Amino acid sequence: MPGRIQWAINDAPPFHILSGPYQNKGICDALISAVHRALPEVASSVWVMPQPRISQALTDQTDLCFPCMIYRGSHNERAYFSQPTHIYEPYQIMSRLPLAAEIASRYGSPVAFELLLSATQYRLGYPAGRRYAELQPLLDKYPPFLARPGVGGAVTILQMIQAERLDYTIDYPIVANYFNRTGQGNISSLPIREQQQDHIPGAIGCARSDWGRQVVNLINSVMPQVRQDPVFLEVLNLWSGADGESYQRFNQQHLARPEYQQATTPE
Secondary structure, eight states: OOSEEEEEEOSBTTTBOOSSTTTTOSHHHHHHHHHHHHOTTSEEEEEEOOHHHHHHHHHTTOSOEEEEEEOOSSOOSSEEEOSOOEEEOOOEEEEEHHHHHHHHHHHTTTBOHHHHHHOTTSOBEEETTOOOGGGHHHHHHSOOSEEEOSTTHHHHHHHHHHTTSOOBEEEOHHHHHHHHHTTSOOEEEEOBTTOOOSOEEEEEEEESSHHHHHHHHHHHHTHHHHHTOHHHHHHHHHTSOSOHHHHHHHHHHHHTSGGGGOOOOOO
16 A cells, blocks of 8 residues: 655645635645545645646656546546546636626627637637646637646636736636635636536546556545545535535535446556
8 A cells, every 4th residue: 555645736726725815725735635534544745836747747657646637437548537526517618797798798608619719809818738628629629819837727817817818718617716705806607508518527636657556546445535524525615606505415416426436447
């Protein structure tokens, strides 16, 4: 059994919050802590790295885990995935209030996303290294105005939108909730017509190495405790918006799906 888990995190609120009044109250900060409360005999160490470097480290099979990946249902070329740890509400388009109303009037609500992407007068931005599940093929067809590297993640993108340096982004509703709750502006969110998923499962990803396989199997062995960890659930509630009870029902309903109880790492 591995005696230590090497984590990689990035500066990307509300997933990881490295400073300020909500320091260490990011969703994936809380997830790491929940894992080690369930595995008190396993030590923890953390590297802070930009998202592209984390992706490259996993590609290079560096022995580390990133706690904030999208569960794919099967392991990919970069990582072994744990069982889903929590559930995100689907991606939405985010913009400042007047422009969100304009986008909705032109492209509907839910928004016809591909038509919006092809409208060159609107500047799309998102953090470099981010991937967007089933929406990624559309994004690959229409390069963004800005894929921003560096710290701050999606919140920095929202700051640029608020300052009218960008027009819109796509992200989870929790990101707009964090931005608005922390008094940085007033961002509005719109559903996306092409988004077929009604939920997006999050998972821990570890290197495709023997070490990574052992760590994923170890985490899966305590997944029921991790999913029900009171502090982890409290942080999920904190960023879920006005109706925490509704989010918890949504989270628990989808985590209970039979396919999310499987443990399928190679032996």
